[in-house]
Amino acid sequence: xxxxxxxxxxxxxxxxxxxxxxxxxxxxxxxxxxxxxxxxxxxxxxxxxxxxxxxxxxxxxxxxxxxxxxxxxxxxxxxxxxxxxxxxxxxxxxxxxxxxxxxxxxxxxxxxxxxxxxxxxxxxxxxxxxxxxxxxxxxxxxxxxxxxxxxxxxxxxxxxxxxxxxxxxxxxxxxx
Numbered sequence: 001x002x003x004x005x006x007x008x009x010x011x012x013x014x015x016x017x018x019x020x021x022x023x024x025x026x027x028x029x030x031x032x033x034x035x036x037x038x039x040x041x042x043x044x045x046x047x048x049x050x051x052x053x054x055x056x057x058x059x060x061x062x063x064x065x066x067x068x069x070x071x072x073x074x075x076x077x078x079x080x081x082x083x084x085x086x087x088x089x090x091x092x093x094x095x096x097x098x099x100x101x102x103x104x105x106x107x108x109x110x111x112x113x114x115x116x117x118x119x120x121x122x123x124x125x126x127x128x129x130x131x132x133x134x135x136x137x138x139x140x141x142x143x144x145x146x147x148x149x150x151x152x153x154x155x156x157x158x159x160x161x162x163x164x165x166x167x168x169x170x171x172x173x174x175x176x
Contacts, residue, residue, distance in 0.1 A: 009063050011065060011159065012157055012160045013065055013069040013070040014063050015063070016064075019059050025052060026052055026053075026061045027051055028046060029048075029049040031043075031044045071127060075127050078128040078166070079128055082144075086161070089168065090168070091109075092169045093109075093169075094172065097170055104135065108140055111133045112133075112142045112168070115131040127144075129145075130143045139172070140173060141170075143168075146164050146165075146166060147164070148164070
């Protein structure tokens with residue numbers, strides 16, 4: 001099973017900029033066809049020619065990756081998962097959490113859903129993908145991992161919910 005190498009332009013939050021002037025006003029030649037059925041132009045092909053509407057350069061653009069945009073998007077998607085509102089997601093409770101009984105499992109999920117004590121110590125990348133809390137004197141962790149949709153390997157783009165299956169694991173700290 002081979003995996004396609006991810007290019008910057010494949011990532012959510014990437015956009016082209018002119019190599020000469022740094023403008024974001026980069027355009028690309030394309031071919032569109034009028035659709036009588038939908039009464040709109042339908043994109044048929046995109047060609048290799050680029051140009052900058054600001055300075056007129058026709059070279060291949062550089063690509064900028066907006067890391068803040070990506071971080072905030074991953075954070076939002078992880079927060080949605082913790083609250084049970086995510087597509088392509090699995091929530092896992094470890095054997096140790098399950099052994100504590102249904103009421104404990106319910107409280108562990110409630111604490112995970114309501115957790116908002118993110119800081120530099122437990123969230124150094126700002127993705128809201130890890131947290132720690134206590135129930136009845138027992139320390140618990142939750143963590144979120146990012147896989148491809150087939151759960152075969154890491155996701156190529158955790159900011160893209162269309163190619164990422166998130167796995168939320170709630171565990172006793174002693175199981176970590």
